[in-house]
Amino acid sequence: MDLGEIRKEIDEIDKSLVESFEKRLALCRDVAEYKIKSGMQVLDRKREGEKLEQVRNMASSDFNRYGINELFTQIMSISRKLQYQLLADKGVITGLPFEMVPNLQKSRAKVVYQGVEGAYSHAAALQFFGEKAKLFNVKTWDDAMKAICAGTADFAVLPIENSSAGSVANVYDLLVKFDNYIVGETYVKVDHVLLGLPDAEISDIEMVYSHPQGLMQCSTYLEEHREWNTYSTSNTALSAKRVKEEGNKAHAAIASEMAGELYGLKILDRNVMNNRGNTTRFIIVASRKLYEATANKISVCFETKHENAALYNMLSHLTYNGLNMLKLESRPITGRPWEFRFFVDFEGNLGDAGVKNALRGILEEANYFRILGNYYTDKGKSVYENK
Ligand SMILES: C=C(O[C@@H]1C=C(C(=O)O)C=C[C@H]1O)C(=O)O
Numbered sequence: 398m399d400l401g402e403i404r405k406e407i408d409e410i411d412k413s414l415v416e417s418f419e420k421r422l423a424l425c426r427d428v429a430e431y432k433i434k435s436g437m438q439v440l441d442r443k444r445e446g447e448k449l450e451q452v453r454n455m456a457s458s459d460f461n462r463y464g465i466n467e468l469f470t471q472i473m474s475i476s477r478k479l480q481y482q483l484l485a486d487k488g489v490i491t492g493l494p495f496e497m498v499p500n501l502q503k504s505r506a507k508v509v510y511q512g513v514e515g516a517y518s519h520a521a522a523l524q525f526f527g528e529k530a531k532l533f534n535v536k537t538w539d540d541a542m543k544a545i546c547a548g549t550a551d552f553a554v555l556p557i558e559n560s561s562a563g564s565v566a567n568v569y570d571l572l573v574k575f576d577n578y579i580v581g582e583t584y585v586k587v588d589h590v591l592l593g594l595p596d597a598e599i600s601d602i603e604m605v606y607s608h609p610q611g612l613m614q615c616s617t618y619l620e621e622h623r624e625w626n627t628y629s630t631s632n633t634a635l636s637a638k639r640v641k642e643e644g645n646k647a648h649a650a651i652a653s654e655m656a657g658e659l660y661g662l663k664i665l666d667r668n669v670m671n672n673r674g675n676t677t678r679f680i681i682v683a684s685r686k687l688y689e690a691t692a693n694k695i696s697v698c699f700e701t702k703h704e705n706a707a708l709y710n711m712l713s714h715l716t717y718n719g720l721n722m723l724k725l726e727s728r729p730i731t732g733r734p735w736e737f738r739f740f741v742d743f744e745g746n747l748g749d750a751g752v753k754n755a756l757r758g759i760l761e762e763a764n765y766f767r768i769l770g771n772y773y774t775d776k777g778k779s780v781y782e783n784k
Contacts, residue, residue, distance in 0.1 A: 509550035512632035515656035579770030581681035606636035607651035
């Protein structure tokens with residue numbers, strides 16, 4: 398047979414596939430009407446499982462069985478998405494339990510950060526809230542979360558990821574542990590320096606203190622000085638404070654220039670980071686479900702069934718609704734070895750129809766689901782363009 402003729406035959410088959418697909422979707426619309434009236438859920442796992450088995454059995458080879466399984470998984474997923482849209486149009490999917498506010502009340506807010514004065518979290522809090530806010534610090538990130546739950550602070554400022562060391566895993570876990578919400582974010586340029594006592598020289602150094610993230614972000618520099626011991630502290634600024642208090646010329650800290658000034662230390666070396674564009678993204682967390690009208694980024698967290706294509710199917714809700722994913726993170730679920738909880742950031746506002754539709758789909762199909770917040774991002778432009 399000639400190629401042109403084979404393709405003509407394929408075109409005929411595709412035409413009938415499209416016709417059948419459209420007929421099938423029209424029936425799914427009827428199913429949606431039925432579900433709206435009866436209050437039934439869109440997803441029916443049992444029916445889908447039986448359907449897949451039925452169509453797999455119709456195929457004539459293992460290769461085709463696999464293909465048919467994949468094809469029908471997608472067809473049913475599209476059918477569900479159509480139904481969610483219809484439910485949204487009919488007002489069955491109502492607004493989300495988040496309150497839109499014109500702006501966050503920043504200027505006189507009570508703001509908590511972890512660490513001591515001079516820490517990068519302190520710089521982030523100042524950058525986001527300005528000088529008029531009432532800032533205070535606590536020992537741990539957990540304490541910061543508790544402060545907003547208790548109402549002693551309106552907002553907490555927590556580091557969530559660094560451009561070279563990656564995600565701050567514990568903060569992701571705290572977002573699940575506490576019923577608090579992300580209402581903003583801010584990017585801080587992290588310019589680490591090596592700090593020592595005023596009379597110390599670089600040749601005196603034997604021990605370097607810093608937060609584990611600080612040590613990680615300067616790993617190449619520290620590799621060049623293998624003779625130095627490193628010691629983790631709970632905060633970069635605290636490591637500077639410790640060098641000052643110990644008064645030992647052999648001790649140095651990796652921290653910010655601001656921390657060096659605050660604790661009267663000398664800069665022994667600059668540009669000690671692996672990456673000069675080193676930046677940390679901080680989230681602003683509150684106990685209320687608020688979002689600003691200008692919010693353009695959504696963070697959610699979900700758990701899926703531990704089965705083939707589970708994550709792929711969840712993320713297809715974003716694809717199908719034209720939503721751009723910004724980040725995917727996973728964290729182990731305590732007590733369930735090798736099972737993971739996923740954190741997804743994507744672009745959008747909770748008022749957008751596409752966003753509501755995607756969230757509805759994920760909500761129905763996930764084992765666990767939470768919207769962590771909707772907030773404004775400039776994607777770090779303020780840092781990269783101004784400095
Ligand atoms: C169409 C339905 O809704 C969903 C989609 C299905 C499909 O496309 O075959 C099957 C089950 C449901 O998850 C239905 O309930 O029959």
